[in-house]
Amino acid sequence: MTINTVCLGRPRQTRMKTSFLFLVFAGVFSGCGGEKNSNEFDVTRLLVDTTDKIILPGYQQLATQAELFSAEDGPLAQYCNAIGTGNEASGREAAQSSWRGLVDQWQQAEIHRLGPIADNDEALGKRISSFGSTALDSCGVDQVVVLSRQEEFDIATRSNNQRGLEAIEYVLFKDDLTHTCPSQISVLDDWNDRTEQQRKQWRCEYAQVVANDIRSAAETIHTSWSIDGDNYRSEFLNPATAGSNLELLSDSVFYLDVVVKDLKLGLPLGISDACSEFSCPEQIESPESEYSLANIRNNLVGFSRLIEHEGSSLGDLIRHAGVPDLATRLTDNATAAINLIDSMNSSLLAQANAIDSADAESQCTNAFTNPDADSDLAACRLYGFMKRITDDLKVGFVAAVNVDLPDRAQSDND
Known part of the structure; x- marks a missing residue:
């Protein structure tokens, strides 16, 4: 009807x-x-205020937190450098706390997954988190921890369920360092025989690779909306398409x-x-x-x-x-x-x-x-x-x- x-x-x-x-x-x-x-009712004004007071600030805060977490002198890098020293435990706690801060910003921004973040089957968003579309592949993460040490490694070739916030959580919070793969996975043949310190170190360094990818994705999302960037904001606030853009906003809820x-x-x-x-x-x-x-x-x-x-x-x-x-x-x-x-x-x-x-x-x-x-x-x-x-x-x-x-x-x- x-x-x-x-x-x-x-x-x-x-x-x-x-x-x-x-x-x-x-x-x-x-x-x-x-x-x-x-x-x-002025729908365009609603879209302007929601964009400028909620969406853009949310993506900016996400990008800022991702930058802090992944920085060369940030908490994750400091933890990696502290492994095997007396500061390892406190360094790990600081890195975990910073991860939680990044997750907080992501979870608040998830409610407005619209525009560039949703393009190409949410490709940008899934680089940050793929929860809801695929489960973490712990065996895949175990393998990529080793593979990432190769010079030609490119994280863009890995599946979403081997990267993102979930992968960092796995390598940063999981106490058990034993891999979760079947015995026929040859790249992990000697993993369980390596020292505890080396396995922690390799896992932490892969977390840095993933954190940099998250930072890049978060920056791209913010830039895509920004007036100084790709300015999707202008497209979203076009009065001629206010009705359809209101529907995009309401759908995201x-x-x-x-x-x-x-x-x-x-x-x-x-x-x-x-x-x-x-x-x-x-x-x-x-x-x-x-x-x-x-x-x-x-x-x-x-x-x-x-x-x-x-x-x-x-x-x-x-x-x-x-x-x-x-x-x-x-x-x-x-x-x-x-x-x-x-x-x-x-x-x-x-x-x-x-x-x-x-x-x-x-x-x-x-x-x-x-x-x-x-x-x-x-x-x-x-x-x-x-x-x-x-x-x-x-x-x-x-x-x-x-x-x-x-x-x-x-x-x-x-």
């Missing part, structure tokens, strides 16, 4: 993808041309649904149908550092900033459409989820491992069905808050912003 909408003062033909969404849309906007706000809720929480907790066991803790993001909950927290911070920020925001557009309660619910549930994470005393990995029986599985179901109630499985409550947010995104948000539900979100059957 096709309908014309004029609530924002700019007629737009929108093909609603489900009859249910159409009914909700009709209910929310039944008074759209009358008592509701009928003045034109659904990362919270498809990746954060479903893959970062639902899959390891066993809530997702893709997990055939009581839980699937091996699917957790950042398992070596156990930084999974911090990642989700930063995703929520990035989401909240997109919805409400200085100047014109998506929250303003939602209120203009006549549904202020929707904007309030989105931010309130995001805040509740962040506060819940801050109150947790056990990691996501530990909580997923605790779901090992039918009783624990039932307890998790009760927790995410009633997230306001206390539960020992707080991560399942977190899933419940996330579902409240994403349910609002799939119905009220797409109607208020006047966009289609993204295809990737439609495939989610919860």
Whole structure:
């Protein structure tokens, strides 16, 4: 069914993808041309303020943190130089802390993966992190640690699951230095016989190679948006394409649904149908550092900033459409989820491992069905808050912003 909408003062033909969404849309906007706000909403101003206050600063902070982490005199290099000395342990802790800082910036920026970062099947973004598209290949990383010492080595030839933040986490946090490959992998024939110091050194030096590649990708992303660079900003803010660019922005928000809720929480907790066991803790993001909950927290911070920020925001557009309660619910549930994470005393990995029986599985179901109630499985409550947010995104948000539900979100059957 096709309908014309004029609530924002700019007629737009929108093909609603489900009859249910159409009914909700009709209910929310039944008074759209009358008592509701009928003045034109300045979509271009929203895009300008979101770009200049959220997207560009976010990419700049990411590039800055990547530069600090990978610098010749930075914490990672200092740790590599300290291996085998009395400063090794403190150097490693400093490098791990700097890695967390870089991950924080990436996780906050993930929510607006649009424009150049999404081109060519998200090639630039996957150089930084490929979580959600492919799992880390630990055996591949073990091999490339050795292969990277060859003069002709080029990291661009390696698969995404052998590089990025996940590969650095593996070599920087994993205490076990034994390789994870089958015995027939000849390049690692003598790896386990090498000294502990040498294996740490080689792993750390490969982390430097990956860190430089991440820095390059982060700089390219920022430059591609910058006025002084490729100036994608100008293209994104073109008033002639404001409607389609608003849809790009709104589509990016659904990362919270498809990746954060479903893959970062639902899959390891066993809530997702893709997990055939009581839980699937091996699917957790950042398992070596156990930084999974911090990642989700930063995703929520990035989401909240997109919805409400200085100047014109998506929250303003939602209120203009006549549904202020929707904007309030989105931010309130995001805040509740962040506060819940801050109150947790056990990691996501530990909580997923605790779901090992039918009783624990039932307890998790009760927790995410009633997230306001206390539960020992707080991560399942977190899933419940996330579902409240994403349910609002799939119905009220797409109607208020006047966009289609993204295809990737439609495939989610919860």
